[in-house]
Amino acid sequence: MAREELMQVLGKSSEELLSQTVKDQSTVLMDPDPPFLKTYEALFDSQPEPSDTNQAKEVEECELPLIDLGRLNRESKAEQCKRDIMVAASEWGFFQVVNHGVSSGLLDRLRELQVNVFRAPFVKKASEKLLDLSPENYRWGSPRPTSLSQLSWSEAYHVPLTPANGLTKTSTRHIMEEFSTAMSWLAHILAGILAEGVGHDGTYIPENCRCNTSYLRLNRYPPCPVKNRVFGLVPHTDSSFLTIVRQDQVGGLQLMKDGRWITVKPSLDALIVNIGDLFQAWSNGVYKSVEHRVLSNPHQERFSVAYFLCPSHDTVIQSHAEPAIYRNFSFGEYRQRVQEDVKETGRKIGLARFLVQST
Ligand SMILES: O=C(O)CCC(=O)C(=O)O
Numbered sequence: 515m516a517r518e519e520l521m522q523v524l525g526k527s528s529e530e531l532l533s534q535t536v537k538d539q540s541t542v543l544m545d546p547d548p549p550f551l552k553t554y555e556a557l558f559d560s561q562p563e564p565s566d567t568n569q570a571k572e573v574e575e576c577e578l579p580l581i582d583l584g585r586l587n588r589e590s591k592a593e594q595c596k597r598d599i600m601v602a603a604s605e606w607g608f609f610q611v612v613n614h615g616v617s618s619g620l621l622d623r624l625r626e627l628q629v630n631v632f633r634a635p636f637v638k639k640a641s642e643k644l645l646d647l648s649p650e651n652y653r654w655g656s657p658r659p660t661s662l663s664q665l666s667w668s669e670a671y672h673v674p675l676t677p678a679n680g681l682t683k684t685s686t687r688h689i690m691e692e693f694s695t696a697m698s699w700l701a702h703i704l705a706g707i708l709a710e711g712v713g714h715d716g717t718y719i720p721e722n723c724r725c726n727t728s729y730l731r732l733n734r735y736p737p738c739p740v741k742n743r744v745f746g747l748v749p750h751t752d753s754s755f756l757t758i759v760r761q762d763q764v765g766g767l768q769l770m771k772d773g774r775w776i777t778v779k780p781s782l783d784a785l786i787v788n789i790g791d792l793f794q795a796w797s798n799g800v801y802k803s804v805e806h807r808v809l810s811n812p813h814q815e816r817f818s819v820a821y822f823l824c825p826s827h828d829t830v831i832q833s834h835a836e837p838a839i840y841r842n843f844s845f846g847e848y849r850q851r852v853q854e855d856v857k858e859t860g861r862k863i864g865l866a867r868f869l870v871q872s873t
């Protein structure tokens with residue numbers, strides 16, 4: 515039974531477990547972790563569904579394609595480097611890049627900021643503006659999970675990249691701007707290579723994906739006492755053109771390859787790039803937006819930051835290939851459909867909603 519299992523794992527009696535959050539008021543007020551156990555108590559009482567235990571299934575640990583971007587600056591190597599990027603995007607939908615030009619000092623400063631903000635008590639994160647990050651942009655858990663497999667044991671700040679007024683710029687905003695400028699530069703180089711590879715002209719992405727239409731997400735995965743039954747982040751695809759992630763040394767990111775989950779070995783030197791839904795549609799299925807997820811960890815917390823290269827909401831996604839797999843749609847329409855599906859069914863349906871045959 516789930517509750518017994520939980521009591522065992524936590525080494526707590528039923529009463530202790532039920533009073534988990536009726537702790538001493540000051541402990542509750544200082545606790546950085548969101549109240550997962552109390553809020554989702556009913557899910558732990560329900561019978562496990564087969565999908566609840568799928569984290570325990572055997573997975574392979576695998577080296578993703580590793581691409582040295584330093585080769586782009588050497589005439590004799592640049593073409594091969596571009597080909598490697600295109601092959602990885604179409605065969606894996608995921609790859610790692612090194613010599614990417616984003617300085618380790620900047621990555622470390624962002625990480626420090628991220629750790630600081632998530633160390634704040636949960637009640638503050640949920641109700642106050644902290645380090646220039648607003649409670650409206652703070653998420654924890656999942657909107658309406660109906661089973662444990664739909665719950666994400668994580669918290670995140672979604673950071674829109676609207677430029678701040680120079681006079682009032684905080685140091686937080688300054689670091690995030692510097693970071694997103696570096697990520698945007700890298701994302702545009704990669705997107706340009708991929709666009710050229712499928713015969714699109716090089717102006718569409720820079721014209722539609724601007725600094726203020728893309729965004730950052732700061733993720734924290736608190737230790738999760740319920741082994742193997744709850745994800746850190748549920749399986750999903752990204753709705754972006756492409757995403758660049760920096761993970762820490764804890765690990766837990768997995769991606770789907772040939773019908774199997776594969777664990778990505780953490781590397782602090784590398785950035786992880788994955789193709790999002792928009793690139794899959796725009797390339798008419800040549801580049802793959804593959805499902806990925808994050809496992810929870812019973813002992814260690816984990817941090818990651820993701821940069822999502824996205825266009826403005828009125829941008830129309832249209833592949834020029836024939837026959838087109840997906841009908842044309844605007845990014846705004848796509849986002850709205852995804853949000854409605856998540857609300858109604860607890861999960862994202864994504865591009866399958868936009869197949870030409872289904873209209
Ligand atoms: O934390 C990670 O490694 C991945 C995060 C992710 O997939 C996302 O934020 O969409």
Ligand SMILES: [Fe+2]
Pocket residue numbers: 750751752757806
């Ligand atoms: Fe993702």
